[in-house]
Amino acid sequence: MPGAHPAIELQGLTKTFGSIVANKDIDLTVYNGEILALLGENGSGKTTLMNMLSGIYRPDAGHIRVNGKEVHIRSPHDAIALGIGMIHQHFKLVDVLSVQDNIVLGTTGHYANRKQLAREIRDLCDRFGLHIDPARKIYSLSVSEKQTVEILKVLYRGARTLVLDEPTAVLTPQEIDRLFAILRRMRDEGCAIIIITHKLNEVLEISDRVTILRKGHCIGTVNTKETTARELTERMVGAAVDLSIHRPEPLRDAPMLDVHHLTVVNGDGVKALDDVNFSIAAGEILGVAGVAGSGQKELCEAIAGLQPIAGGAILCQHVSLEGLSPREIIRRGVSMSFIPEDRLGMGLVPSMGMVDNMLLKEYQNQPGALVDRAPARDLANRLVKELNISTPSIHTPVRKLSGGNVQKVLLGREIASNPRILITAYPVRGLDINSSMTIYRMLNEQKQKGVAVLYIGEDLDVLLELCDRIMVLCGGKVTGIVPAQEVTKEQLGLMMTGASMEEAMQNG
Ligand SMILES: Nc1ncnc2c1ncn2[C@@H]1O[C@H](COP(=O)(O)OP(=O)(O)OP(=O)(O)O)[C@@H](O)[C@H]1O
Ligand SMILES: [Mg+2]
Numbered sequence: 001m002p003g004a005h006p007a008i009e010l011q012g013l014t015k016t017f018g019s020i021v022a023n024k025d026i027d028l029t030v031y032n033g034e035i036l037a038l039l040g041e042n043g044s045g046k047t048t049l050m051n052m053l054s055g056i057y058r059p060d061a062g063h064i065r066v067n068g069k070e071v072h073i074r075s076p077h078d079a080i081a082l083g084i085g086m087i088h089q090h091f092k093l094v095d096v097l098s099v100q101d102n103i104v105l106g107t108t109g110h111y112a113n114r115k116q117l118a119r120e121i122r123d124l125c126d127r128f129g130l131h132i133d134p135a136r137k138i139y140s141l142s143v144s145e146k147q148t149v150e151i152l153k154v155l156y157r158g159a160r161t162l163v164l165d166e167p168t169a170v171l172t173p174q175e176i177d178r179l180f181a182i183l184r185r186m187r188d189e190g191c192a193i194i195i196i197t198h199k200l201n202e203v204l205e206i207s208d209r210v211t212i213l214r215k216g217h218c219i220g221t222v223n224t225k226e227t228t229a230r231e232l233t234e235r236m237v238g239a240a241v242d243l244s245i246h247r248p249e250p251l252r253d254a255p256m257l258d259v260h261h262l263t264v265v266n267g268d269g270v271k272a273l274d275d276v277n278f279s280i281a282a283g284e285i286l287g288v289a290g291v292a293g294s295g296q297k298e299l300c301e302a303i304a305g306l307q308p309i310a311g312g313a314i315l316c317q318h319v320s321l322e323g324l325s326p327r328e329i330i331r332r333g334v335s336m337s338f339i340p341e342d343r344l345g346m347g348l349v350p351s352m353g354m355v356d357n358m359l360l361k362e363y364q365n366q367p368g369a370l371v372d373r374a375p376a377r378d379l380a381n382r383l384v385k386e387l388n389i390s391t392p393s394i395h396t397p398v399r400k401l402s403g404g405n406v407q408k409v410l411l412g413r414e415i416a417s418n419p420r421i422l423i424t425a426y427p428v429r430g431l432d433i434n435s436s437m438t439i440y441r442m443l444n445e446q447k448q449k450g451v452a453v454l455y456i457g458e459d460l461d462v463l464l465e466l467c468d469r470i471m472v473l474c475g476g477k478v479t480g481i482v483p484a485q486e487v488t489k490e491q492l493g494l495m496m497t498g499a500s501m502e503e504a505m506q507n508g
Contacts, residue, residue: 085154251283
């Protein structure tokens with residue numbers, strides 16, 4: 001970037017955790033007025049590097065310069081004083097307080113004058129194109145609105161460098177567009193932005209340059225305009241990667257799962273699912289598309305027996321699952337993995353290692369009271385090998401694994417129970433491209449074994465490539481079920497916002 005001034009220069013940064021070298025001798029520069037993408041496989045050291053910049057970790061070695069001056073960042077407070085703000089994946093907001101109160105929380109300013117404060121917040125919003133009502137309580141906000149508050153919070157504290165760690169992982173396509181508009185506006189205002197994302201199309205869309213990490217080392221930096229998804233993947237992984245998703249012919253066997261007139265009412269008396277009808281054949285992948293909160297979670301939970309149903313029926317090979325406990329439903333071959341926005345709240349116990357987490361599911365098949373750990377140990381070892389899970393040991397608490405590896409453990413455990421129906425929601429959230437490909441392969445293998453797969457996804461391109469048919473949900477209702485090969489992304493988008501299949505087909 002000739003002519004521009006470096007906002008941040010990292011030089012020779014190294015950080016180890018015990019025997020793990022998370023970052024080794026890393027150089028990185030971000031200029032004022034640019035968006036830099038930080039790319040690397042799960043566990044390559046991206047978050048660790050950014051945590052040193054934002055004062056959460058102290059480097060073992062190396063130098064950090066801010067606006068050309070060497071600094072020592074000892075705490076997040078130091079970082080913000082230097083104009084560096086980080087937006088973490090897990091938000092740090094106080095639910096019961098308002099947007100405005102969260103923004104000033106922890107600042108030492110004279111914010112007794114609430115009118116003036118409200119005006120300052122409004123000015124910031126106008127300047128950067130943010131839309132949020134300062135009086136609203138955090139608990140009433142969507143994920144994307146909470147993220148806006150986090151951004152506002154660091155801007156209010158005077159941040160000129162913004163670090164975002166996987167900000168788009170849990171946003172809808174429309175929310176991502178809105179976030180990117182905000183980031184471009186900040187760039188145009190002269191801010192420096194570092195964004196971590198695993199989605200290569202986002203890297204290509206939003207960044208000016210890309211810095212690539214591999215196994216804790218910096219592999220290099222390229223101009224976004226001069227690179228491709230293929231080249232970025234190769235540099236990130238260190239080998240050529242096949243980026244095409246295969247779609248084996250469906251077996252078109254007998255229906256495995258039948259859902260008739262399913263209605264689910266949530267706690268507020270609102271219909272979360274309204275007269276939903278579909279079936280999945282053995283050896284078929286049915287995709288589900290929809291903006292977040294369209295009933296996906298309730299659908300998974302209803303089938304798995306975790307959510308009472310208000311009407312309709314769910315049949316597995318023509319036998320009703322009604323009235324069965326979740327455990328009995330698992331015994332009938334229904335397996336569910338749901339990767340929520342908070343990845344660790346998903347059916348694994350974070351403080352336990354892989355073996356014990358395998359036992360959580362495995363014990364269901366054991367007759368006696370005494371637990372034999374050997375099968376769980378074998379399974380854990382097999383998964384580590386087959387799925388290339390990176391963990392110091394099969395007994396390391398899973399919370400210490402990187403996000404991608406946690407997801408492989410979860411899906412691997414579900415598949416190992418040999419299900420007849422596999423329900424999987426957002427299985428590649430936060431996963432790097434290589435791991436995502438592994439997951440798609442795993443799902444296709446299940447399909448070819450005759451499993452009925454319900455795949456709830458966010459990425460429309462992936463839904464179109466992987467699934468046999470796609471069901472679109474909008475506000476708890478099915479707007480259509482279409483063969484994946486006969487529909488476009490635009491048509492899906494229209495149906496996601498409520499257009500009927502006929503309308504979408506005419507307009508898309
Ligand atoms: N607090 C910690 N204690 C021990 N090991 C850690 C700690 N934080 C990170 N690591 C290890 O350091 C390495 C880099 O982790 P990091 O979280 O920086 O990766 P990442 O690139 O952000 O991965 P992801 O894409 O999955 O978020 C990993 O091997 C991880 O297990
Ligand atoms: Mg990370």
